[in-house]
Structures are given as structure tokens and as C-alpha cells.
Amino acid sequence: IINRSTKEREIKLFFSHDLHIIETDGGITAYYHPDMDAIIHFKKDRYFLIGGISESGGLDEFAVGVTEFGGLEGTWKDAEDGKLSENLVAHGSVDSVLSLKTKISNGKEATVFSWIAAGRSIDEVSELFETIKKAGPDRLVRETSKYFENWAGKSEINFGNLPVEVVSMFKRSLLILRTQIDNRGGIIASSDSDILRFNKDTYSYVWPRDGAFVALGLDAAGYFHVTQRFFDFCGKIISKEGFLYQKYHPDGSRGSTWHPWSNINRQFQLPIQEDETALVLFSLWNHYYQARDIEFIGPLYKQLICKAADFLVNYRDEKTGLPLSSYDLWEENRGVSTFTCSAVFGGLKAASKLARVFGDVQRAEKYEVAANEVKDAILKYLYDSEKGRFLKMLKPDGKNGFIKDATVDSSVYGVFEFGVLPADDVRVEKTMNAVESALWVKTEEGGVARYQNDYYQQVSRDVEKVPGNPWFICTLWLAEYYIAKNELEKGLRLLKWVADRASESGVLAEQIHPFNNQPLSVSPLTWSHSTFVLTVIEYLNKLNELKICDKCGLPIYRKKMGRLW
Structure with a gap:
């Protein structure tokens, strides 16, 4: 805090805490602990110790009380007059407020620290408090900052001709990714809780799809030790049939879902997005290809790799060779999508x-044959020669047939991303040209929408101008395409577009408002940051490949990290 006035000022800061412990707002106790000069919130075996310190000492005042019950708004109202009641204990639906006070001379500055220590018992949070007390919060902040500064700089990357804002966004993305990864391997989609107001649920789950994409980005940047835990996690949660469900809690238990177990005729169907199972295999091969840690993947071979691959082989239509119906990666439509089929091809390869x-x-040949059959089926059934592009998906017509869904969808980039066809194949080129033409948002903000007339968080009904809100991942997929085509200037332009539209703190949301760049849906979206990291590495790999020294014949910029296929 900087005092810019011409006289000494006394500053009082108020901190409010309304904790819903174990995802509920009842049965909680909050009390003041005099020995630690702190507020404790707890329920069952979840404890939170809240304290603080300033140059004037510890807590100035505090109060605990009832909130969101019996017409009471919360203890934070007690702070409005600048004076707290110092009520000592409350239970039920509770909150707390504490204040810290400091005096600052004119032209001087002061630092105030507040902290929350979390644990499974009062003893555990008390030990954490003693650590803070002994080391001092300023030292802990300094050491933590230095630790993650070195963590983000783990890989010695020559960033070539990338502008500073892209390099800065790359490093910030690595740090944000780490905040969304549980030490037991679970990678959550987002820790943002604002989305709760829409349907009383969050993005704080482990989607195997999102996790697989995060692993691709982190492995590309050299963080193999982090992704290993994710693959171990997948080995533990995979079903006995060999598929992965829509999403999980970080402890491995299944998360909430909107995928039903039957169709409208009460016939059984698997409530899955098959791409999630396939993408984990695709990402695991990428991990091994770069890390070469056979001792790590050895225990996963039968438990994860074979189970998942056997499922992909068997979960196919005998007549067409295509995968059977499942939900698409947007989790909205059930059918046979180009993205899912491409991911299945990549997973089987x-x-x-x-x-x-x-x-x-024997297994290698079985998976290879199945992969080639899926590829042939994609080209036969999902490429529309009349339109000159790949379809979004085939939807069941209820009569054992399918209806073509020709909606332009950015996810068809999967055809080249997972190796079905190269990026310079004319069918891919026409498809991606259609994506850019139909899905580029025609406002000052720009960016690529998910698909035509995307209703999720829809802002504008003018779908010709705004086919949907700009998504960071979809815009980066277009950048990946241009990079794969050796069109680095276009790829770099899109990387800069993303970096320029991050929040002031460097956070990438899921999507942005098409007219004012405000973040929409959750922020950060882990997938957005991992795709940025992956795209930067792909750009540098291509730069390394194309920019060769005339004299020595070696790459000008950096060591080549390799491609998947």
C-alpha cells in the first residue's frame, strides 16, 4: 500500500471469508483462536486457519457470525461502519471478517499479509501456522516466487523471433497450468467458481479430454514429470470395459454428468465421449516419444493402453468401420463426429x-489395421465431396441410418492434428478455408468461433457476423494449421491475437465477448493455456525446421523436438 498523500494515514483492511466446506454451507463452525490470533473455519476433517499480519501487529479486529440464513446477509455487513463486533464463535451457515491495521507516513509504503492454511485437522493447520510464524510471510512469498520462476524456466528454449508478449504469455501459461493440476495427477478444467450461478455446478472436474490436451502442451515444453501423474491417474480410473467417462473428481471418483444411459426409446447407450479415451492414448504416445521413459509406461501397458485400445477397436460399426455413436467433444450432440473419429484414428495409431x-x-498389427479402417471410413463417410469439406458429424436418424450435419465446426482440424491427412492435403485445405471464412468473428475483436450459430453464452443473434463467441482454443487450432502449412506469419499473427486478449493478469478465459473482449464462461480455462503452450512449441519447431544456417547447415534457432508422425 502506497500513501500518496502529504500526511500520515492509518489504513484498515477488511478480509471476508464465506467458506462452503465440503461443497455445502451448513454444519460449519467458525471461531477465534487466541493462541494463534487467527480465525478457524472447520467441518468434519476440513480445517481452514485464517490469519494476517501488518507492521502494527496481528489481527486488529474480527467477527464471526451467521450468513445466508434467517434473513441475515453475513458478517461482512459488520465491517461497513469500520468496527467489528469480535463475536467469538458461530455455527451452521457462517462467515467471518478480520481487519488488519497499519500506519503509513506520507510518501511511504507498507505491506500487509493475509493467509489461509488448509488441512485435515487442527494440528495440521497449527503446524502450518508455526511455519508462517517462524519463516515470516515475506520470506515464504519470496521463496515461492523464486521456486516457480525456476519451474517456468525449466526448459532451455530459444524463442527465436517470437515477440515478448508471446514469450511472456507462454511462461505465464505454464504457471497457470500448474495451479490447475492436483499432485495426484488430476488436471481440472478450471478452478473458476463464477459458473456456479448458471446451473449450480463448476468446471472443477478432470475431463480426460482436457487433461490429454494439457499433457500434450506440457510434454512439448519438457514437463514430463508433471504429465506422468496424469497418465497414472488415467490408469486408475479407466473402466473395466476400457473407456473413460465424461469427467471425474480429482480423487478419481466420477463427476456429475448430463450424458444419459439410454436413448429416448429406453435403449442402452454408453454415456461417453469416445474422443476422451482416444486422446489419452494419443497423448501417452506423444509423452513416450519425447521422454523415452519406458520404465514409466511399462506398468500402464496392460492396465491402460491395451484396455483403451481394445475398446476403440471393438466400439465400431461392423458395416462402415466407423466408431459407434458417442457425444462430440462439445458434449452436446450424440453421433459420429469427424473430430472423434480422427481422435480414434490417432489413438489407435x-x-x-x-x-x-x-x-x-500381434496387438500392434490389430490396432494398425483398425486405425486404417477408421481412416478409410472417415474419408468415405465424413468427407462431403459436393461441399468440398469434412462434415461436423453424422447424427442418428432413428431408423438405423444417419443424417449429415454439415455445420462448419472448428473441431474438424482434428483431421490433420491426429494424422488422418496432412495439412497440405487439398481436402484439409478446403475444410480449414471454410472454417476461417465461416467462423471468423467479423467484429473488431475477431477470433474463431466453435461452430456456426453457437448458442452457448451467445451474445449476438447476428450469426453471419458473429457465428459464436471467439474461443481461444479454436483460434489456436487455426494457428496450428497455418504453422503445419509453413505459413508462419499467419500462425504468429494468431498467437499475438491470443496474447493481446488475455486479461491484465495474463489469464485466458474459455471465450471472450465478441464486441468488448470481456472474458466469458470460466477463467482461466486450462485447455486454453495448454493449447497456447503447444502452439508456441509447434511454431518454434517449424521455425527450427525452416530456418537453416547457410554456412553450417544447422538450425538457426533451437533444437528440434520432433513431430508425432
């Missing part, structure tokens, strides 16, 4: 390569 690593020739 990955499983075949991993099987060869272990000398399992």
Missing part, C-alpha cells in the same frame, strides 16, 4: 506404436 515398443506384434 498411438496404441500400435506403443505395442511395438513392447514387442507385442
Whole structure:
């Protein structure tokens, strides 16, 4: 806090805490603990110790009380007159407020610290308090900052000709990714709770799809030790049938879902997005290809790789060779989507390569044959020669047939991303040209929408001008396409577009408002940051490939990290 006035000032800061412990607002106790000069909130085996310190000492005042019950708004109202009641204890639906006071001379500054220590018992949070007391919060902040400064700089990357804002966004993205990763391997989609107001649920789950994309980005940047825990996590949660459900809690239990177990005729159907199972295999091969840690993936071979790959082989239509219906990656429509089929191809190719690593020739050939059958089926059934592009999906017509859904959808980038066709194939080129033409938001903000007439968080009904809100991942997919095509200037322009539209803190939301760049939906979205990291590495790989020294014949910028296929 800086005092810019010409006289000494006394500053009082108020901190309010309304904790819903174990996801409920009842049965909670809050009390003042005199020995630690702190407020304790607890329920069952969840404890939170809240304290603070200024140059004037510890807590100035405090209060605990009832909130959101019996017509009471909360103890924070007690702070409006600048004086707290110092009520000592409350239970039920409770909150707390504490104040810290400091005097600052004119032209001087002061630092005030507040902290929350979380644990499973009063003893655990008390030990954390003693650590803070002994070391001092300023030292802990300094050491933590230095630790993660070195963590973010782990890989020695020559950023070539990338502008400073892109490099800064890359490093910030790495740090934000780490905040969304549980030490037991779960990678949550977002820790933002604002989304609760829409349907009383959050993004704080582990989607195997999001996790697989995060692993792709982190492995590309050299953070193999972090992604290993995610793959271990997947090995523990995979079903006995070999598929992964929509989402999970970080402890491995299944998360809430809107995917039903039957169709409208009460016939059984798996409540899955098959791409999630396939993407984990695709990402795991990428991990091994770069890390070469066979001792790590050895225990996962039978438990995860074979189970998942066998499921992908069997979960197909005997007549067409296409995967059977499941929900698309947007989790909205059930059918056979181009993205899911491409991911299944990539997953089966990955499983075949991993099987060869272990000398399992029979399985390797089985997965290879299935992958090629899926590829042939994609080109036969999901490419529309009349429109000159790939379809979004085939939807069941209720009569054992399918209806073509030709909606322009950005996710068709999966055709080149997962190796079905190269980026310079004319069918891919026409498809991606259609994506850019139909889905680029025609406002000053720009960016790529998910698909035509995207209703989620819809801002404008003028779908010709605003087909949907700009999504960071979709815009970066277009950048990946241009990079794969050796069109680095176009790819770099889109990387800069993303970096320029991050929040002031460097956070990337899921999507932005098409007219004012305000973040929409959750922020941060882990997937947005991982895709930025991956796209930067792909740009540098391509830069390394194309920019060769005339004299020595070596790359000008950096060591090549390799491509998947």
C-alpha cells in the first residue's frame, strides 16, 4: 500500500471469508483462536486457519457470525461502519471478517499479509501456522516466487523471433497450468467458481479430454514429470470395459454428468465421449516419444493402453468401420463426429506404436489395421465431396441410418492434428478455408468461433457476423494449421491475437465477448493455456525446421523436438 498523500494515514483492511466446506454451507463452525490470533473455519476433517499480519501487529479486529440464513446477509455487513463486533464463535451457515491495521507516513509504503492454511485437522493447520510464524510471510512469498520462476524456466528454449508478449504469455501459461493440476495427477478444467450461478455446478472436474490436451502442451515444453501423474491417474480410473467417462473428481471418483444411459426409446447407450479415451492414448504416445521413459509406461501397458485400445477397436460399426455413436467433444450432440473419429484414428495409431515398443506384434498389427479402417471410413463417410469439406458429424436418424450435419465446426482440424491427412492435403485445405471464412468473428475483436450459430453464452443473434463467441482454443487450432502449412506469419499473427486478449493478469478465459473482449464462461480455462503452450512449441519447431544456417547447415534457432508422425 502506497500513501500518496502529504500526511500520515492509518489504513484498515477488511478480509471476508464465506467458506462452503465440503461443497455445502451448513454444519460449519467458525471461531477465534487466541493462541494463534487467527480465525478457524472447520467441518468434519476440513480445517481452514485464517490469519494476517501488518507492521502494527496481528489481527486488529474480527467477527464471526451467521450468513445466508434467517434473513441475515453475513458478517461482512459488520465491517461497513469500520468496527467489528469480535463475536467469538458461530455455527451452521457462517462467515467471518478480520481487519488488519497499519500506519503509513506520507510518501511511504507498507505491506500487509493475509493467509489461509488448509488441512485435515487442527494440528495440521497449527503446524502450518508455526511455519508462517517462524519463516515470516515475506520470506515464504519470496521463496515461492523464486521456486516457480525456476519451474517456468525449466526448459532451455530459444524463442527465436517470437515477440515478448508471446514469450511472456507462454511462461505465464505454464504457471497457470500448474495451479490447475492436483499432485495426484488430476488436471481440472478450471478452478473458476463464477459458473456456479448458471446451473449450480463448476468446471472443477478432470475431463480426460482436457487433461490429454494439457499433457500434450506440457510434454512439448519438457514437463514430463508433471504429465506422468496424469497418465497414472488415467490408469486408475479407466473402466473395466476400457473407456473413460465424461469427467471425474480429482480423487478419481466420477463427476456429475448430463450424458444419459439410454436413448429416448429406453435403449442402452454408453454415456461417453469416445474422443476422451482416444486422446489419452494419443497423448501417452506423444509423452513416450519425447521422454523415452519406458520404465514409466511399462506398468500402464496392460492396465491402460491395451484396455483403451481394445475398446476403440471393438466400439465400431461392423458395416462402415466407423466408431459407434458417442457425444462430440462439445458434449452436446450424440453421433459420429469427424473430430472423434480422427481422435480414434490417432489413438489407435498411438496404441500400435506403443505395442511395438513392447514387442507385442500381434496387438500392434490389430490396432494398425483398425486405425486404417477408421481412416478409410472417415474419408468415405465424413468427407462431403459436393461441399468440398469434412462434415461436423453424422447424427442418428432413428431408423438405423444417419443424417449429415454439415455445420462448419472448428473441431474438424482434428483431421490433420491426429494424422488422418496432412495439412497440405487439398481436402484439409478446403475444410480449414471454410472454417476461417465461416467462423471468423467479423467484429473488431475477431477470433474463431466453435461452430456456426453457437448458442452457448451467445451474445449476438447476428450469426453471419458473429457465428459464436471467439474461443481461444479454436483460434489456436487455426494457428496450428497455418504453422503445419509453413505459413508462419499467419500462425504468429494468431498467437499475438491470443496474447493481446488475455486479461491484465495474463489469464485466458474459455471465450471472450465478441464486441468488448470481456472474458466469458470460466477463467482461466486450462485447455486454453495448454493449447497456447503447444502452439508456441509447434511454431518454434517449424521455425527450427525452416530456418537453416547457410554456412553450417544447422538450425538457426533451437533444437528440434520432433513431430508425432
